[in-house]
Amino acid sequence: MDPIPMPRKNSTAAFTALIFSTLVLLYFYSALLSFPSPKRQPTRESRFLPPHCNLFRGRWVFDPNRKPVYDDTCPFHRNAWNCLRNKRERMDSINSWKWVPENCSLSRVDPFRFLGMMRNKNIGFVGDSLNENFLVSFLCVLRTADSGAKKWKKKGAWRGAYFPQFNVTVAYHRAVLLAKFQWQPKESNPNEGIYRVDVDIPGDDWVQITKFYDVLIFNTGHWWGPHKFPKETPLVFYGEGQPIVPSLDFMDGLKVVLKNMISYIKKEVPSTTLKFWRLQSPRHFFGGEWNQNGSCLFDEPLQEPQLDLWFDPSNNGVNKEERELNQVIEEALQGSSIQKLDLAHLSEYRADAHPAIWLGKKDAVAVWGQDCMHWCLPGVPETWVDILSELIRHNIQGGDAERT
Numbered sequence: 001m002d003p004i005p006m007p008r009k010n011s012t013a014a015f016t017a018l019i020f021s022t023l024v025l026l027y028f029y030s031a032l033l034s035f036p037s038p039k040r041q042p043t044r045e046s047r048f049l050p051p052h053c054n055l056f057r058g059r060w061v062f063d064p065n066r067k068p069v070y071d072d073t074c075p076f077h078r079n080a081w082n083c084l085r086n087k088r089e090r091m092d093s094i095n096s097w098k099w100v101p102e103n104c105s106l107s108r109v110d111p112f113r114f115l116g117m118m119r120n121k122n123i124g125f126v127g128d129s130l131n132e133n134f135l136v137s138f139l140c141v142l143r144t145a146d147s148g149a150k151k152w153k154k155k156g157a158w159r160g161a162y163f164p165q166f167n168v169t170v171a172y173h174r175a176v177l178l179a180k181f182q183w184q185p186k187e188s189n190p191n192e193g194i195y196r197v198d199v200d201i202p203g204d205d206w207v208q209i210t211k212f213y214d215v216l217i218f219n220t221g222h223w224w225g226p227h228k229f230p231k232e233t234p235l236v237f238y239g240e241g242q243p244i245v246p247s248l249d250f251m252d253g254l255k256v257v258l259k260n261m262i263s264y265i266k267k268e269v270p271s272t273t274l275k276f277w278r279l280q281s282p283r284h285f286f287g288g289e290w291n292q293n294g295s296c297l298f299d300e301p302l303q304e305p306q307l308d309l310w311f312d313p314s315n316n317g318v319n320k321e322e323r324e325l326n327q328v329i330e331e332a333l334q335g336s337s338i339q340k341l342d343l344a345h346l347s348e349y350r351a352d353a354h355p356a357i358w359l360g361k362k363d364a365v366a367v368w369g370q371d372c373m374h375w376c377l378p379g380v381p382e383t384w385v386d387i388l389s390e391l392i393r394h395n396i397q398g399g400d401a402e403r404t
Contacts, residue, residue, distance in 0.1 A: 053104035055387050056342040060301050060349055063098040068378035069108070074140035075151070076161060079360040081133060083376035088358035090299060094376060097301060099346055099383045108382075109389040111145035115166040117396060118214075122169040126206045127219035128176040130281055132158065133374050134217070135172040137381035138388075142170065155212060156205050175203035176223040179257045181235070194236040195229055197253065199244070200260045210269045215392060217341065218265070221280035221325040222373070224254050227290070251328060258332035266336065274395050276388070277333055278341040282311060282322040283373045284351040289318050296356050296372035301349040311348055322348075339391070343384050353380045 072084035083091055099106060123138075125131045139161045143149045152160040152171055160171025180201040185193035210216075222228075229235045229250075237244045237253045248256065269275060285294030302310065313320040326344055333340055355371040375381050 050104055052102075054102045055104070055106060055390065056101070056345060058099055058101040058346065059304075060097045060346075061100050062096055064096055066096050066098050068095045068382065069111075069144055070140040070378060074143060076136055076139040076143065076149075076159070077377065078132070078136055080364070080371065081136065081355060081374055081377045082360065083355055083358055083379065086355070086358040086360045088355065088376060090352070091376070093299070094353050094379050095382075097350075099386075106383075106386055106390065109141060109386050111142050114389050114393070115142060115145050115163055115168055117393060118168050119166045120168070121214040122171075122212055123215040123217075123392075124170075124206075124209060124213035125172040125217045125219075126175050126209075127178065127217075127278070128174070128222045129374065130222060131217065131219045131278060132172050132174070133377070134278065134381050134384055135159065135170070137375075137377050137379075138170055138385050140377065141382060141385050142168075155209050158205070173206040173209060175205045176220065177257065178203060178206075178218070178220045178261045180204060184236075192232075194234055196238055197235050197257070198238050198241075199253070199256045200239055202261060202264055210265075210273075213273065215274045215276070216265075216269065217276045217278055217388070218261075218338070219278040219280070220254075220257075221321075221329070224250050224325065225321060226250070251324075254325070254328055255332065258329065262332060262336050262338065265338065271337070274392060275338045276341040276391070277329065277338045278384075279326045279329060279344045280322045281343055281347040281375070283319045284310070284354060285318045285370075285372045286351075290369040290372065293369070294318065294372060295370055296351055296354045297370075298352040300352055302351050304349075307345075307348050310351075339395075341388065341391070343387065346383065347375075347380055350375075350380050 072082055077085070079085075083094075088094075125135045125138075136159075139149070142163060143161070146163040146165045148165060149161045149163045152162040152169055155171075156173060157171035158174040160169060162169050177197060179197055179199055180203050181195050181197040183193060184196045185191070235250070235253060237248045237256065239256070244256075265275065283290075284296045284298070286296060286298075288294040309315060310317060310319055311323050313324050322344060330340065351372075353376055355374060355376055357365050357370055359365060359368075359371060
């Protein structure tokens with residue numbers, strides 16, 4: 001019988017090495033499983049705006065396929081801005097211009113997705129009629145996603161809407177100077193007097209709503225000039241209940257009011273509230289002021305080289321107020337938590353997009369002149385809506401992604 005062969009030393013060593021390496025691999029594999037999985041990277045839909053993207057700078061491109069998302073039947077229209085109903089000429093052209101930002105694209109807001117994202121939240125606009133112009137556009141766009149939207153005028157709102165499918169409220173509170181102001185007649189003659197402005201007291205129309213809204217958009221500017229408060233009925237500024245001495249002119253008064261209102265917002269508006277300040281949009285009076293036969297009967301947007309000629313204050317033109325006011329507003333906003341909503345530059349091009357003489361009443365132009373300050377609806381404010389909704393989405397969804 002053949003002898004049983006004895007295992008060779010090298011075979012034993014190889015077998016031992018195999019067992020050892022297997023055990024080592026099992027150890028490292030189990031260790032890897034015990035590590036936390038890396039955070040899910042946010043998708044493109046939930047990130048903040050891409051680097052170098054500037055939604056406020058870019059160019060207008062004519063797109064004949066671009067159509068408005070609502071028509072003249074929107075129940076939230078204001079008659080003087082309803083350029084379709086008032087049969088303003090070239091409305092197809094006005095609504096065929098697309099804003100293309102620098103280094104990125106701007107999609108049109110999807111009202112269903114936006115309202116779904118804002119479910120159980122509220123959006124408030126506070127300021128003058130240019131914010132109301134913005135608000136009406138916003139309401140008409142959002143209504144395409146909820147035909148059951150109802151007019152809403154609670155909490156002192158000037159106008160607004162409630163969207164029942166999403167439990168969302170969007171409304172406008174009229175506060176043209178933001179600070180409280182009131183007519184103060186002379187005792188000797190009630191037809192004469194001053195408008196008293198308390199620079200450190202918010203206007204009654206918005207002082208009670210700071211906890212109600214999840215997003216707030218502020219503006220002021222249009223009323224800060226002699227066209228609203230001539231020397232016969234001037235603004236007189238008060239602080240801590242007493243007249244400010246020496247008296248302030250319009251621009252210095254604006255600076256003090258902005259300082260106080262921004263301080264009030266910081267103190268009274270919750271830090272979780274998303275806050276924007278919309279810069280002044282431009283007027284486009286040509287040939288004179290609103291009461292001097294100024295006109296804006298233009299067929300196309302202005303070109304880039306024309307903008308400084310129209311709006312640079314050094315040229316002392318009739319439309320210089322936009323840049324003058326915005327410089328003061330931007331300086332006041334520095335260091336605050338309020339995001340700047342700079343819709344001024346993109347709007348400077350659009351001399352073609354105002355109601356002009358198509359105001360819905362035959363005597364309106366004779367009484368008020370052409371409207372070269374507010375905007376046709378639908379029109380340029382839909383681009384404002386696209387930008388604002390994009391910024392809201394990036395702040396809300398981007399913030400959620402940061403916390404995951």
